[in-house]
Amino acid sequence: MPGATQELKLLDIREGDDFAGAHLQGSINIDLDGKFASWAGALLAHDRPIVLIGAPGSQQEATMRLGRIGYDNVVGYLADGMMALARSPHLVGRVQRITALSLHEQRQENVPICIVDVRSASEREGGHIADSIHVPLPQMLRHLDELPRDQKIVVHCAGGYRSAVAASLTCDAKLWR
Template sequence: MVDGRDPAAFAAGHLAQSLNVPADGRFAEQSGTVLAPERELLVIAPEERGAELVTRLARIGFDKVAGHLADPEEVFLAHPELMRQGARLTVHTLREELAGQQPPLVVDVRGAGEREVGAIPGSLHLPLAELPARHGELPTDRPVVLHCPGGCRSSIAASMLRHQGHQRVYDLIGGYGAWDAAPTA
């Protein structure tokens, strides 16, 4: 299942095992990065955009789309046992966690050029495009916090890691932009 809603809506509630690839971003490109074209897909679309997202997937060779949920909220309400929430952290909470006894691993899913602008100290650089092949390198015995410039790619990455069985995965609200803009004291 690919859920095209924005990261905040996805984190608030989504179907278990779905991957969040926001429609209002580089949907086709990012879907091609994290989804397998041979797998059958169900599209969960925001605001009656299901047909649009199915078309965008078809343009990149994802022809095995079973359909889309026209009213995902109706399904969510009818089947709360299938619902999950995504964990997100604010910059303030991340700073507190990093200063603690068992800090999380911070994973930067931005591209190399973006990271040259600045990075969260001690963060691991693992671009989103490499995550599908390298997710097994990430620890499962400590929390993992993902970030990108503003929160779109990190939501994709967090949903992918949860789909792969990682339990303590968090998305940094506002991404590196929020980190960089926040006061340090």
């Protein structure tokens, strides 16, 4: 766990859709417009420096909300946000978003896909995608190394917030594998 959390320093606080479209490689995404502090508290180390990436003005709110849960480790933010990457396309990462129908079709065609359900145990008990594996988001950092490397990984939750976080974690993991 310590090894896994130490590199989680670049925190992208934009919406999951924006992160999926383009983000700085190696950043993780926790949308400020949601249970931001709860997930930051669950996934980030409180004693490692954090650099924020987001829209102008949102950094102050993020710093305040992190401070309220005891995270005083925000050291700064990427100047100009994603505009800073305009001339550095090689640093931009993307996350593909996939519809349920498209996922179904790809499975029918036997495309090797690992479906990761990041919801809670109680949500999963209410029904889940056949052959999906269960990695609740709070435990995801501990299990990143167990995810297959020779398949597409598709993460899902109930509404899209947590899967955006989870997708960013799996992208980030690729950097240091």
